Amino acid sequence: MARTVKGPDARRERWKGHREQRRAEFVESTIAVVAKKGPDVGMEDVAAEAGVSKPVLYRHFTDKSDLYLAVGQRATELLMDRMGPALAADGPIRARIERIVDAYLSVIEENPNLYRFVVKGSFVDRPVEKDVVAEDKNLIATALARILGDYLRAFDMDSGGAEPWAHALVGMVQNAGDWWLDRQTMSRENLSDYLATIIWHAIDGLLRSAGVQADPAKPLTPLRLVD
């Protein structure tokens, strides 16, 4: 008799969630071996770190590009875990900027090899919409652009610059962070302070041209960086 009235096949249920967990384990193995050996690790290195052979790896990832993507997504989680509280916190605008910047710098400082691996992964040959680095920058820039745009529109100013300004601000932190990662001629605390200073001046200048005179020692209401 056909078993159509029974539940799902338990042999199938047995493995529920297993593939996702396995994939996550391989991503962690990749992060571990990248930390150890640098951003140029190969699939053989990742497999060895995970204690499997390459065919096993390829059962869970389409190709190396797919692994880059998965690692990039995990790196984004780690970054947002750190930056999220700083983004959500309220307080004096300048201090908030400094905390956000510092959160980012602390992440790239703790695992510079992972940062470089992820950035390198942006150049692997594949559709640009799967570029995690570009996606992350866009995410942050879009949130910034929304806030800047809201402010500018509130004062009947041209908000056309909100988006490029947001991308410019993201570029400030990333490029200064890259330079600092290579040189480390100053402490992270100092760099965060300097970057917060110039970012604040940039934003302050834009607001002043909109007729707003903001106090850096106070919260900027209703400026919100999180949804």
Place this chain on the structure above:
Amino acid sequence: MARTVKGPDARRERWKGHREQRRAEFVESTIAVVAKKGPDVGMEDVAAEAGVSKPVLYRHFTDKSDLYLAVGQRATELLMDRMGPALAADGPIRARIERIVDAYLSVIEENPNLYRFVVKGSFVDRPVEKDVVAEDKNLIATALARILGDYLRAFDMDSGGAEPWAHALVGMVQNAGDWWLDRQTMSRENLSDYLATIIWHAIDGLLRSAGVQADPAKPLTPLRLVD
């Protein structure tokens, strides 16, 4: 009798400068094929574009990394040819900033594939001191840092931020340029204007905190961006 009184061997003199010229020709071939086929071209593509076989190419370049370096240096020449006049020109500070930014954006707009090829070349496995993109950014940032530092010191201010601020400003233009290159939702003229605006505000804010109230419609004396 020994030929020590004669000039150098003409068989040798015949080829004087030839290798440098040949190498330059291969660099131009690379730029041409990259413009046509995109940043992922291989050595076979470059050789075919130059009308030679791969061994000939490898007589002039140590490896692909060496080709990346040579192309990056050529791209830097092209960039400086365009930016040099803008950097050297005097005039109202804000307008100067806009011309410099526009010069840069015009270069990456004219040959985006070359730009991507050069940036991708930064990730080829080799010593970081041969990274032309990092070198170019450092060159510009160092010139900026010198000027900012000079100004800050003239007013007894802490100039420790000059270098990170310079790298931050470079990052502004580069990241906004990358975003614009991918999207192109606005004209280059508009983007240059927006970027000049936020850069001016950032610099103005730094100067104000040093007690300087600069007029964007006037030259900033003795601010010089060229040696």
Place this chain on the structure above:
DNA sequence: CGGTAAGTGTTACTTGAGGTAACGGTTACT
């Protein structure tokens, strides 16, 4: 005019990393 310097040409080949074929094994369920 043969020898030489410094170039050129070519095909066949090597190397190594990404990726896969093809097999057998394990465990729990039906």
Place this chain on the structure above:
DNA sequence: AGTAACCGTTACCTCAAGTAACACTTACCG
């Protein structure tokens, strides 16, 4: 015993970077 979904392995393929090894060309030298 058959099956689902995982696991293991080695040998192998593919392809782009890079090279070995040969012959040829042109202009100069003695």
